[in-house]
Amino acid sequence: MAGMPASALRHVTALRYVTPLREGGSLPGLMEADDLGTYVVKYSGAGQGLPVLVAEVVSGELARGLGLPVPELVTVELDPALGVAEPDQEVQDLLRRSPGLNLGMDFLPGALDLDPGAFPVDPGFAGRVLWFDALVGNVDRTWRNVNMLRWHGAPYLIDHGATLTFHHGWSGPEPPDVVAAGAARPYDASAHVLLGAHLDGGAPDLDAADAALAPLLTSELVRAAVALIPDRWLDVPGFAGPAQVREAYATRLLARRDARASWLPPLREAITHRPPRLRPEGSRPARQIWRRSP
Numbered sequence: 497m498a499g500m501p502a503s504a505l506r507h508v509t510a511l512r513y514v515t516p517l518r519e520g521g522s523l524p525g526l527m528e529a530d531d532l533g534t535y536v537v538k539y540s541g542a543g544q545g546l547p548v549l550v551a552e553v554v555s556g557e558l559a560r561g562l563g564l565p566v567p568e569l570v571t572v573e574l575d576p577a578l579g580v581a582e583p584d585q586e587v588q589d590l591l592r593r594s595p596g597l598n599l600g601m602d603f604l605p606g607a608l609d610l611d612p613g614a615f616p617v618d619p620g621f622a623g624r625v626l627w628f629d630a631l632v633g634n635v636d637r638t639w640r641n642v643n644m645l646r647w648h649g650a651p652y653l654i655d656h657g658a659t660l661t662f663h664h665g666w667s668g669p670e671p672p673d674v675v676a677a678g679a680a681r682p683y684d685a686s687a688h689v690l691l692g693a694h695l696d697g698g699a700p701d702l703d704a705a706d707a708a709l710a711p712l713l714t715s716e717l718v719r720a721a722v723a724l725i726p727d728r729w730l731d732v733p734g735f736a737g738p739a740q741v742r743e744a745y746a747t748r749l750l751a752r753r754d755a756r757a758s759w760l761p762p763l764r765e766a767i768t769h770r771p772p773r774l775r776p777e778g779s780r781p782a783r784q785i786w787r788r789s790p
Contacts, residue, residue: 501557501720506570508533508600513578516587522548522657523590525579526603529572535600537572538657541593546729547664548657549599554745555632555656557721562709564628565652567645571726572600597726601654610644610651612693621651622690623701627709630683630763631752632659638687662748668734669744679751680758685766692771699767706760710753718749 508529517524522542528534540546553569560566579591610617625644629637636658637643643655662678670678685691690700722742730738752759 499561499563500717501561501724503720503723505553505724506531506568507573508535508570509573510535510537510575510578513582513591516582516584523587525587525591527572527574527578527600529570529600533570534603534605535570535572536603537574538599538601539574539590539594540596540598540729541590544657547660550663550725550729550745551632551660552599552601552655552657553725554721554749555634555659556653557724558632558713558718558749559628559653559656561717561721562624562628562712564624565650567602567604567652567654570600570602572598574598597728604645604647604652607645607647607652609642610646611642612689612695615646617651617690617693617695619695619698619701620704622693622695622699623703623705624709625653626685626688626690626700626763626767627702627705628653629659629688630685630759631713631749632656633661633681633683634659635661635684637689639689639692642689644689660745660748663732663745666732666734666744669740670748675747675751676755678748679755682759682762685763691766699770702760702764702767706756710756713749713753715746715750718746722746722749 508531510527510529512528514526514528514534517526517536522538522544524536524538526534527537538549538552540549542548556566556569573596574591574594576591576595579588582588582591625637634656636655643653645652645654722745725742727738730741732741735741735744
């Protein structure tokens with residue numbers, strides 16, 4: 497169900513380092529915390545930098561606010577000494593670079609890739625995911641890396657670090673013409689996993705998604721999502737402080753919402769001319785992910 501994000505992400509302290517996870521390029525780790533929960537932890541010292549964690553928070557909590565299913569996100573206090581017994585030097589180095597505040601995602605044990613080639617997907621859900629990914633510019637929900645899970649028969653969206661890519665080029669507040677041009681940019685859905693997927697009843701229902709989600713994407717929802725970013729992750733050169741960075745995110749996202757007349761028609765066209773159901777060569781069948789390394 498759609499709703500406003502909480503006023504702050506829950507904060508936990510990592511107590512035990514379990515194992516590295518060999519999915520994706522950031523080498524997250526599985527950790528147990530003081531709330532008795534287990535989390536997939538993404539590190540502040542990873543090579544992609546803090547903007548990736550910011551994107552995870554903003555896009556993940558926007559998705560939740562729009563009624564899309566996302567595992568709970570928490571901030572995780574990390575003592576690098578927890579990984580002292582880890583034999584992988586790469587992991588040791590990553591932990592040493594990541595003391596203090598990191599980002600955790602609730603671990604869903606036994607979850608499978610939500611592979612649309614293996615599980616039927618509702619056109620309404622597919623349309624909402626496509627609409628959302630176009631909103632935040634997600635370039636990483638493909639056949640090779642679906643970034644959706646199926647857990648206890650329900651879908652979950654994960655891994656939104658490749659969204660909001662405009663922030664990687666920030667050197668200060670953007671002029672209005674730059675914001676407008678970025679807001680109107682078409683979304684390239686050619687590699688999106690749901691575009692050529694086998695859907696249970698037809699094509700992704702983009703128009704129903706727009707009718708349902710656009711009214712929910714209010715200024716209040718956007719500002720509540722960006723308010724969840726920890727201040728220490730918002731030290732961006734050229735900005736006066738965290739408040740100004742948050743405002744830049746809100747401005748971009750609200751402009752994107754208001755420019756739907758520019759980016760929805762190309763997306764509709766892509767759906768109309770979507771390829772036949774086909775698993776591209778090199779893609780992977782549904783499998784259990786977030787598996788513990790041997």
